[in-house]
Amino acid sequence: MTSAARLRGIDRLLAGVDRTLRTLLAPPHARRARPGESLPEPDLSPDDRRHAAALMRVNHTGEVCAQALYQGQLLGARDPAVRALLARAADEEADHLAWTRQRIDALDGRTSRLDPLFYAGAFAMGAVSSLAGDRWNLGFLAETERQVEAHLDDHLARLPEADAPSRAVLEQMRADEADHAQHAKSGGGAELPRPVRAAMRAVSRVMTTTTYHV
Numbered sequence: 001m002t003s004a005a006r007l008r009g010i011d012r013l014l015a016g017v018d019r020t021l022r023t024l025l026a027p028p029h030a031r032r033a034r035p036g037e038s039l040p041e042p043d044l045s046p047d048d049r050r051h052a053a054a055l056m057r058v059n060h061t062g063e064v065c066a067q068a069l070y071q072g073q074l075l076g077a078r079d080p081a082v083r084a085l086l087a088r089a090a091d092e093e094a095d096h097l098a099w100t101r102q103r104i105d106a107l108d109g110r111t112s113r114l115d116p117l118f119y120a121g122a123f124a125m126g127a128v129s130s131l132a133g134d135r136w137n138l139g140f141l142a143e144t145e146r147q148v149e150a151h152l153d154d155h156l157a158r159l160p161e162a163d164a165p166s167r168a169v170l171e172q173m174r175a176d177e178a179d180h181a182q183h184a185k186s187g188g189g190a191e192l193p194r195p196v197r198a199a200m201r202a203v204s205r206v207m208t209t210t211t212y213h214v
Contacts, residue, residue, distance in 0.1 A: 138188055
């Protein structure tokens, strides 16, 4: 390995460590304005407020996992175009992280205590997918985003009807996820084997079920 390659590797490592610390410890900041931020805060019953906050906690943890996945996937991405696609998606997902945190705060909720654990697991999954090559790396991204879309559809159906600000956030997140999936597919992403897709859904169910409560 040349000195230049070593330096690039060190730069990537340091950037990854910095992003990890900011994801888990620092207040998130969005580049884009939060969808629905001009809408009035809804007058929810205590039960609806707790439910909405719990749903947004699940989505926030999902965005913590998204940051970890992208960092893992970037480790082994070879094609500069693939790296650029992953980096762009990670930046947009960082907006989602900030938006969901803002809604949790507005609903007097809290983030999940399990975020560091899920971050580590998601990072490992992303790193493994990157080692399989760029086609599989993009395929993993596309399948992840398709499953997140379905998850967001479920949450939009379960969210209290009066919570328009949270609904606006989830709808924009869903649009972004669909865009990421399409770009990954058009960029050459491979279709993942059925057992892999099933395993991803199982892991997602564990995350969503536990973080709703913890």
